[in-house]
Amino acid sequence: MTDTPFSKALAAIDAAHALDPNKITVNNTEAPYELHYAQKCTSYLDQRSPSASEPLRLAIRAQHFRRWEVPRSSYPMTRVGYHAWRTFLKKRQASLVEAICLEAGYPQEAAERVGALIRKEDLKEDEETQVLEDVACLVFLDDQFEAFEKEHDEEKIIKILQKTWGKMTERGHELALQIPMGERPLELVKKALAG
Known part of the structure; x- marks a missing residue:
């Protein structure tokens, strides 16, 4: 692989993911969770x-960039607290990754x-942003939903599934199924899709 801005930025993003202290075991191999998550995002993007x-x-590879450094518990455990946490994370992740891209040689x-x-930004108008949203929803359904549904009551889960489905495109729906x-x-x- 040639030393391009893309390969440099990708390597820097993955090097940071590899520092995640949270681990996951997949096929008897332990890996940093964020690296696993990022690779899963890329595989869904390819589809x-x-x-x-x-x-x-790069945005898809880095959408949870260094997320473990700002745990959910650092914000109030309310709906407002959740949205404040997500908003802060998006801005922080974007800023950190922009700096990586510049350092790798990308123009401003x-x-x-x-x-x-x-x-x-411009979620419903920007096709690429919508692709990123599809990928995030697909990885949630594939990688996180099974554990997530055990922690919440059925009514809440169905609402979350309906909201997730509503964020996705038709192509996203096809892949989700x-x-x-x-x-x-x-x-x-x-049940969620029937509701």
């Missing part, structure tokens, strides 16, 4: 939009585009 631009590829405009995508799921998560998805 959702194989010809994605470099800024979109390209670095700012990566940041705008991470902040999910191909995700292998356990019996209980699948039952909840069917």
Whole structure:
């Protein structure tokens, strides 16, 4: 691989992901959770939009950049606290990754585009931002939903699933319906889509 701005930025993003102290075991191999998450995002991007631009590829790889450094518990455990946490994270992640892009040799405009995508600006109008949203929803359904649904009551889960589904495009829906799921998560998805 040549030493391009893209390869340098990607390597720097993944090096930071590898520092995540939270671990996950997949196929008997332990990995830093954020690195696993980022790789999963890239694999869904390859299915959702194989010809994605470099800024979109970098934004998708970095959308949870260093998230473990600002735990959810650092904000009030309320709906308002959750939204404040998410807003802060998007701005922080975008700023950190923009700096990586500039250091890797991208022009200011390209670095700012990566940041705008991470902040999910113009979600319904910007096709690339919508692709990023699809990927985030797909990874949630594939990688986090099964554990998540065990922590909440059915009514809340169904509302979250309906909200998630509403954020996605038709192509996102097609890919979501191909995700292998356990019996209980699948039952909840069917209930949510029927509602």
